[in-house]
Amino acid sequence: QKNTSRLITDVASMQVIHTYTGHGADVHLLLPFGDHIISVDRDNVVIVWDVESEEEYLQITFDKVSFEVSAVMHPSTYLNKILFGSCQGGLQLWNVKSKYNGRESHAKVHFGLADQYAYLFPQTPAVDVVGVGLSSGQIVIHNIKFDESMMKFQQDWGPVTSLSFRTDGHPVMAAGSPVGHIGLWDLEEKKLVCQMREAHNTAIAGLTFLHSEPLLITNGADNAIRVWIFDTAGGGGRLLRSRLGHSAPPSQVRHHGLNGQHILSQDGTLQSFSTVHEKFNRSLGHGSINKKKSKKKSLRYEQLKLPAITTFASESARQDDWDSIVACHRGFLMTTTWNYQKGSMGAHKLEPERFNKNRAVDITSCGNFVVVGISSGHIDVYNMQSGMHRGQYGEDRAHEGAVRGVSVDGLNQLTISAGADNLVKMWKFKSRQLVHSVDLASPPATTHLHRDSGMLAIALDDFTLNVLDTETRRIVRRFSGHRGQVNDMTFSPDGRWLITASMDCTIRTWDLPSGCLVDCFLVDSAAVSLTMSPTGNFLASSHVDNLGIYLWSNNTLCCMVSLRPLPADYEPTVIMLPGTFEEGEDEDLNSEMIEYESPEQLDEELVTLSLLPDSRWKNLLHLDIIKKRNKPKEPPKVPKAAPFFMPTIPGLIPQFAPPEGSNQEEQSKVVNFGVLAQKSNFYRELESATLSNKFDGPVGMLKEMGPSAIDAELRGLAPDMGGDVFVLKGFLKMVASMLDSKRDFDLAQAYLALFLKLHLRLISQEPELMGEASRVSQELEKTWTSMQTLFNQSLCLLSYSKSALL
Numbered sequence: 001q002k003n004t005s006r007l008i009t010d011v012a013s014m015q016v017i018h019t020y021t022g023h024g025a026d027v028h029l030l031l032p033f034g035d036h037i038i039s040v041d042r043d044n045v046v047i048v049w050d051v052e053s054e055e056e057y058l059q060i061t062f063d064k065v066s067f068e069v070s071a072v073m074h075p076s077t078y079l080n081k082i083l084f085g086s087c088q089g090g091l092q093l094w095n096v097k098s099k100y101n102g103r104e105s106h107a108k109v110h111f112g113l114a115d116q117y118a119y120l121f122p123q124t125p126a127v128d129v130v131g132v133g134l135s136s137g138q139i140v141i142h143n144i145k146f147d148e149s150m151m152k153f154q155q156d157w158g159p160v161t162s163l164s165f166r167t168d169g170h171p172v173m174a175a176g177s178p179v180g181h182i183g184l185w186d187l188e189e190k191k192l193v194c195q196m197r198e199a200h201n202t203a204i205a206g207l208t209f210l211h212s213e214p215l216l217i218t219n220g221a222d223n224a225i226r227v228w229i230f231d232t233a234g235g236g237g238r239l240l241r242s243r244l245g246h247s248a249p250p251s252q253v254r255h256h257g258l259n260g261q262h263i264l265s266q267d268g269t270l271q272s273f274s275t276v277h278e279k280f281n282r283s284l285g286h287g288s289i290n291k292k293k294s295k296k297k298s299l300r301y302e303q304l305k306l307p308a309i310t311t312f313a314s315e316s317a318r319q320d321d322w323d324s325i326v327a328c329h330r331g332f333l334m335t336t337t338w339n340y341q342k343g344s345m346g347a348h349k350l351e352p353e354r355f356n357k358n359r360a361v362d363i364t365s366c367g368n369f370v371v372v373g374i375s376s377g378h379i380d381v382y383n384m385q386s387g388m389h390r391g392q393y394g395e396d397r398a399h400e401g402a403v404r405g406v407s408v409d410g411l412n413q414l415t416i417s418a419g420a421d422n423l424v425k426m427w428k429f430k431s432r433q434l435v436h437s438v439d440l441a442s443p444p445a446t447t448h449l450h451r452d453s454g455m456l457a458i459a460l461d462d463f464t465l466n467v468l469d470t471e472t473r474r475i476v477r478r479f480s481g482h483r484g485q486v487n488d489m490t491f492s493p494d495g496r497w498l499i500t501a502s503m504d505c506t507i508r509t510w511d512l513p514s515g516c517l518v519d520c521f522l523v524d525s526a527a528v529s530l531t532m533s534p535t536g537n538f539l540a541s542s543h544v545d546n547l548g549i550y551l552w553s554n555n556t557l558c559c560m561v562s563l564r565p566l567p568a569d570y571e572p573t574v575i576m577l578p579g580t581f582e583e584g585e586d587e588d589l590n591s592e593m594i595e596y597e598s599p600e601q602l603d604e605e606l607v608t609l610s611l612l613p614d615s616r617w618k619n620l621l622h623l624d625i626i627k628k629r630n631k632p633k634e635p636p637k638v639p640k641a642a643p644f645f646m647p648t649i650p651g652l653i654p655q656f657a658p659p660e661g662s663n664q665e666e667q668s669k670v671v672n673f674g675v676l677a678q679k680s681n682f683y684r685e686l687e688s689a690t691l692s693n694k695f696d697g698p699v700g701m702l703k704e705m706g707p708s709a710i711d712a713e714l715r716g717l718a719p720d721m722g723g724d725v726f727v728l729k730g731f732l733k734m735v736a737s738m739l740d741s742k743r744d745f746d747l748a749q750a751y752l753a754l755f756l757k758l759h760l761r762l763i764s765q766e767p768e769l770m771g772e773a774s775r776v777s778q779e780l781e782k783t784w785t786s787m788q789t790l791f792n793q794s795l796c797l798l799s800y801s802k803s804a805l806l
Contacts, residue, residue, distance in 0.1 A: 018051060018052075018054055019054065020037070020039070020049045020054055022047060022056055023039065023041040023043075023045065023047065024041065024043055024045070025041040025042040025043040025045070026041060026042050027039050027040065027041050028040060028041065028042060029069065029071070029072050031072050031073065031074065031082070033048070033074055033082070033096075035050065035051055035052070036048050036049060036050060036051060036057055036096075037049045037051055038072060038082065038096075040069050040072060043064075044061065044062045044063070044064045044067075044068055044069055045059065045060075045061050045062075046059065046060040046061070046062070046069065046072075046084075047059050047060075048096055057096075058096055060094065060096075062084075062086075066088065067084075067086045067088060067090060067092065068086055068087040068088065069084050069085070069086060070085050070086055070087045071084070071085035071121055072084055072085070073121055073122070073123065073130070075093075075123060075128070075130065075144060076123050076127060077127050078093075080095050080096055080097040081093055081094065081095055081096075082094050082096055083121065083130065083144065085121055085132065089134065091121070091132070091142070091144070093144060121133070121142075121163075122163050122164060122165065124141065124165050125165055125166075125167050128143050128144055128145035128146075129141060129142070129143050129144075129150065130142055130144060131163045131165065131173065133159070133160025133161070133162070133163050133175065134159070134160060135159040135160075136159070137154060137155035137156065137157065137158055137159060137160060137177075138152060138153070138154055138155070138160075139152065139153040139154075139155060139160055139163065139173070139175055139185070140152050141187070151187070151190055153175075153185055153190075153192075155175055155177060155183055157177035157178065157179050157181050157183070158177055158178045158179065159177075159178060160175050160176070160177070161176040161177060161178055161203055161204050161205065162175070162176035162204050162205065162206050162207045163175055163176075163207075164207050164208050164209045164216070165209060166209045166214070166230075167209060167211050167212055168209075168212050168213055168214050170214075170230075171186060171187040171188045172184055172185065172186060172187070172193070172230075172235070173185045173187055174207055174209065174216060176203070176204025176205075176206070176207050176218070177203070177204060178203040178204075179203070180197075180198055180199055180200040180201055180202055180203065180204060180220060180222075181195060181196065181197050181198070181199065181204075182195070182196040182199045182204060182207065182216075182218065183195055183196075184196070184235055184236070184237075186235075193234075193235045194234060194235045194236040196228070196236060196237055199218055199220075199226065199228075200218065200219075200220030200221075200222050200224060200226070201220070201222040201224075201247060202220050202221035202222045202247065203220060203221050204218060204219075204220050205219050205220050205221055206218070206219050207219075214229060214230040214231060215227060215228070215229055215230075215240070216228040216229075216230070216237055221247070222247040223244070223245035223246055223247050223547060224242060224243065224244045224245065224247070225242065225243045226239060226241075226242040227239075227240045227241050227242065228240060243278070243281070244271065244281065244282075244283045245547055245548075246265065246267040246271070246547040246548070247267060247268070247269075247547075248267040248268055248547070249267065249528070249542065249543070249544060249545055249546055249547060250265040250266060250267045250528075250529065250542040250547075250549065251266065251267065251310075251528055251529060251542070252265065252266050252311060252312065252488075252528075252529045252542075253265045253529045253530075253531050253540050253541070253542050253549055254312070254313075254314060254531050255531050255532070255533050255534060255540070256272065256314045256316060256325075256340065257316045257534075258316065258534050259534070259535065260275065260533030260534050260535040260537060260538065261274055261275050261276050261280075262274055262275070262280075263275065263531065263540050263549060264312065264314055264325070265542065265549060266309045266310075266311075266312055266327070267547075268286070268308035268309060269283060269284070269285060269286045269308075269309065270283070270284040270285065270287075270309055270312065270325070270327060270338060271283045271284065272284065272340070272343075273549060275533075275538065275551065282343050283343075284325075284338055284340070284343050284344060284345070285343075285344060285345060286305055286306065287305070287306035287309070287327075287329070287336055287338075287345050288304040288305055288306060288345070289304055289306065306329050306332060306336065307329040307330040307331055307332045308329065308330045309327045309328065309329055309330075310328050310329065310330050311327070311328050311359075311360065311361060312325060312326065312327040312328070312338075312361065313325070313326055313361050313362050313363045313370075314326075314340070314363065315363040315364070315365065315366075315367045316340070316367075317365065317366055317367035318366070318367035318368065318384070318385075319339075319340050319341055319367070320341060321385070322339075322346075322347075322367075322384060322385045323337035323338060323339045323346035323347060323348065323384060324338075324339065324340045324341075324363075324367060324384075325337065325338035325339075325340055325346070326338070326350070326361050326363055326370045326372075326384075327361070328359070328360075328361055328372075333351060333352070334349045334350060334351040335349070335350040335351075335361060335370070335372050335382075336348075336349055336350075337349075337350070337370075337384065337387070347387065348382075348384075348386075348387030349387075350370065350372060350380075350382045350387060350389075352372070352374060352378065352380050352389075359373050359374060359375050359402055359403050359404065360372070360373035360403050360404065360405050360406045360417075361373065361406070362406050362407050362408055363384065363408075364408045364412050364429075365408070365410045365411075365412070365451060366412060367384060368383065368384055368385065369381055369382065369383060369384060369390070369408070369412075370382045370383075370384055371406050371408055371415060372406075373398075373403030373404075373405070373406040373417060374402075374403060375402040375403070376397060376402070377397040377398055377399040377400055377401055377402065377403060377419060377421075378392055378393075378394075378397045378398060378403075379392060379393040379394070379397075379398040379399075379403060379406060379415075379417055380392045381393075381432070391432055392432070393415065393417070393427050393432050393434075394432075394434070398417055398419070398425065398427075399417065399419025399420070399421050399423065399425070400419065400420075400421040401419050401420025401421040401443075402419065402420045403417055403418070403419050403420075404418045404419060404420060404443070404444045404445065404446065404447065405417065405418040405444060405446055405447030405448075405458075406418075406447075407447060407448075407449035407456065408429060408449075409429075409449070409451055409454060409470060410451035410452060410454075412429050412430075413428070413429055414426050414427065414428065414429060414435070414470060415427040415428075415429050415432075416447070416449060416456055416468075416470060418440075418444040418447045418458060419444075420443050420444075421443075422439060422440045422441075422442065422443055422444075423437050423438070423439060423440065424437065424438040424440060424444070424447075424456070424458065424468060425437045425438075426470065426473065436473045438468060438473070438474075438475065440458065440460060440466065441460065441462070441464075442460040442461045442462040442464070443460065443461045444458050444459065444460055444461070445459045445460060445461050445485065445486060446458075446459050446486070446487075446488065446489070447459070448488075448489045448490065448491065449470075450491040450495045452493075452495055453491075453495035454469060454470040454471050455467055455468070455469060455470070455476075455491065455495055455512065456468040456469075456470055457489045457491070457498055457500075459486035459489060459500070460486075461485075463480070463482045463483065463484060463485065463486060463502070464478065464479065464480045464482075465477075465478070465479040465480070465482075465486065465489075465498070465500060465510070466478055466479075467479075467498065467512065477510075477512060477515050479498075479500075479510050479515075479517070481508065481517060481520075482500065482502040482504055482506065482508070483502070483504040484502045484503030484504035484505075484526070485502060485503045486500055486501070486502050487501050487502060487503060487526070487527060487528045487529065488500070488501050488527070488528065488529045488530045489501075489530065490530045490531050490532045490539070491532065492532055492536060493532065493533075493534055493535065493536045494536070495512070496511065496512055496513065497509050497510065497511060497512070497518075498510040498512060499530055499532065499539065500530075501526070501527035501528070501529070501530050501541065502526070502527075503526045504526070505522050505523055505524070505525070505526045505527075506520055506521070506522055506523075506572060507520070507521055507523065507527055507530070507541070508520045511563060511565075514565065516565035516566070517565060517566050517570075518563045518564070518565060518566065519566070520566060520570065520572045521572050521573055521574075521575050522572045522573065522574040522575065523543065523574070523575055523576075523577060524574065524575075524576050524577055525543040525544050525545060525546055525577060526543060526544045527541045527542065527543050527544075528542055528543060528544060529541065529542045536554055536557065537553070537554055537557065538551045538552060538553060538554065539551070539552040539554070540552075543577065546577065550577060550578070600743065601741070601742070601743060604742070605786065606742065607742045607745050607783060607786065608742065608743050608744070608745065609744070609745055609746045610703070610743075610744040610745075610746055610747045612703060612747065615707075616703075616706065616707065617707070617746060617747055617750040617751075618750070619707055620707050620710060620711065620750050620751075620753070620754045621750075621753055621754060621757060623707055623708065623711050678722070679722070680713060680716060681701070682698060682701050682702070682705075682713045683713070683716060683717070683723070683727065685697045685698045685701060686698045686727055686730050686731060686734065687726075687727055687730065689730065689734065690726065690727065690729070690730030690733060690734075693733070693737075695733070695734040695737045695738070698734055699734065699738065699744070699747075702747070702751065703744075703747070710751070710754070711754065714731075714751075714754055714755055714758055714759075715758055717731060717759070718758070718759060718762065719762075725766055725768060725769065728759060728762070728763075728766075728769055729768055729769055729772050731755060732755075732769065732772040732773055732775075732776050733772065735748050735751060735752045735755070735776055736772075736775055736776045736779050738751075739776070739779040739780055739782075739783050740779055742783065742786075745783065749780075752776065752780075756773075
């Protein structure tokens with residue numbers, strides 16, 4: 001990191017645990033080493049720190065001319081040894097134990113490669129052997145014990161950026177390159193067996209084989225992590241799963257669909273992000289030219305890519321039937337279509353007859369047509385399903401200058417275009433005839449149409465905003481206040497607010513009915529794009545030099561917010577974007593974190609339910625039905641084999657002997673557990689709780705049991721099962737205490753219902769149990785009355801607020 005201190009962060013709580021200060025230059029290498037951590041700075045100073053005490057354990061200074069440290073590692077099984085690599089191509093093995101005072105424990109190792117930068121050297125599966133990647137693209141497998149180079153490989157793609165070795169029985173080494181390729185080398189046959197080309201769009205920053213698994217994890221400067229599995233013939237890996245982010249700051253973000261759960265963004269490529277869970281994120285790709293033509297022309301892979309996307313539009317109305325996204329590319333004539341459902345480039349490339357750049361694009365609300373504005377002032381219409389050209393606006397061209405914005409209303413009646421000639425023109429969508437034009441005071445920079453209300457927001461080059469009503473064809477609002485170029489605009493779903501972002505780092509909210517500024521705040525990095533979710537829950541923004549998309553919650557949905565106009569001298573507050581803070585601010589953030597513990601009961605008048613799943617208590621009364629339904633049918637019995645010699649009774653007349661035990665009196669198979677029964681843990685806990693009138697223990701034990709265990713425990717309270725009347729009375733007291741505390745109301749009712757079902761006859765015969773049961777019924781009636789009162793009060797408040805709204 002770019003300062004002279006190092007931080008150790010607890011990942012679970014995201015808090016800084018230790019800070020180490022002492023370097024005089026930027027730290028560029030770190031190595032965890034048992035109870036220590038090793039750091040190397042740009043001044044070639046190596047410091048070994050004690051993790052717990054944060055004190056300096058050892059310091060080593062190398063001469064930059066002869067040995068500039070470029071890599072550091074701990075060889076496996078080498079006690080207290082650290083291996084350093086240098087920009088001069090040499091390696092040194094050091095013992096950092098205190099009694100040796102950090103002296104060099106091995107002679108300097110040099111490969112005889114002058115001025116070769118040693119990038120890294122990971123441990124191989126073999127002891128004493130490391131792999132060394134050099135800046136020349138050479139890979140050396142070196143034995144540090146005998147100071148011998150065992151084998152060498154040459155990579156043709158530039159310096160070796162990362163190395164890793166398979167540990168699942170295959171002698172394969174993977175090497176990364178600055179161009180995004182991965183080379184797989186067979187260490188036994190000493191040859192290149194496979195190339196994984198374009199594994200990443202940029203340099204491979206790191207790759208690691210999982211231990212004893214055919215899985216390779218890679219990451220690169222393109223902000224992507226990919227997992228490759230090696231289960232195919234030929235030794236190559238196929239992509240198993242990946243997580244992608246923006247490789248460059250996104251210049252445009254738009255919500256896709258009506259539920260507000262998906263955001264389309266473009267950073268040169270087209271990507272979709274989910275506001276629900278990251279597993280729904282996906283990349284639609286970069287786009288490429290016709291592959292059939294490329295084979296005829298023998299084009300290379302790099303030449304197949306389309307230029308970066310500059311702007312796009314989407315509509316989800318017919319996305320199940322055909323393409324639903326259209327995009328313009330930088331300096332490219334054609335406009336491409338994309339299929340959101342398939343997550344790939346679509347079937348059509350919309351190419352106009354004029355050789356100019358596409359500047360603006362829009363899709364009709366029905367999803368059938370695409371309107372494309374060109375830098376020459378022409379506007380063309382295409383069919384989204386067939387990709388055919390359907391006409392153009394104007395006899396020669398629509399505008400005298402470049403088209404800055406184009407939109408189609410919600411009913412496909414009007415097409416509104418804005419050009420660099422200071423004109424906003426309205427055209428009939430079907431006949432393409434000019435209906436009306438509006439003169440602007442300054443050339444427009446961008447436009448945005450709210451289809452439901454027919455309001456068109458126009459940002460001008462003089463940093464002012466105009467709002468045009470397409471029904472009356474007049475400018476109904478003019479806003480000023482921005483001190484920089486307006487980058488993007490968006491409307492709230494109801495069309496009441498216009499939210500704008502400018503290069504002056506402000507995000508402003510304008511109230512259209514009152515024509516006033518109602519909200520304004522500063523961000524530390526200017527927002528370049530805005531989009532409001534169709535549900536009005538979130539505002540999404542992208543910012544200069546930031547790879548992420550930021551979501552802002554709509555506070556008006558959660559609490560009362562004053563929408564009074566802001567005064568003229570209002571000073572907006574600065575909001576730091578998450579993940580961006582200055583040095584020293586992390587301590588303030590940690591001090592402000594407050595742990596909140598929710599109480600068991602929020603208020604004495606409230607009745608709370610348990611957090612247990614319904615399966616724990618809802619079926620207690622129906623266990624007999626469930627057991628009867630789930631009872632398997634009796635398996636067929638195998639008939640007894642007849643004896644070889646039939647037994648007979650001795651006598652003059654031969655008679656067969658009856659089966660043994662047939663004349664014995666049948667004994668009852670029912671065992672009386674009254675004497676044999678043993679008290680369970682719940683029984684003993686309930687017995688002691690009844691004496692002390694504290695029932696938290698038995699209630700907690702019941703919460704941890706399943707329905708069958710609860711049924712068995714309640715049956716065991718009966719006298720014929722080893723229980724007594726005193727414990728039965730204690731159980732009723734436990735239910736009464738649960739009702740009196742107004743907690744676990746659902747459990748108390750379920751336990752009481754099962755208890756009455758099992759022991760109702762016994763309760764009717766015992767006066768003590770009858771008295772306790774009547775007290776429980778009174779508590780239950782009191783609780784129900786309290787709940788009904790609260791419910792009636794809620795209905796009154798609801799009807800009052802409804803009448804107030806009317």
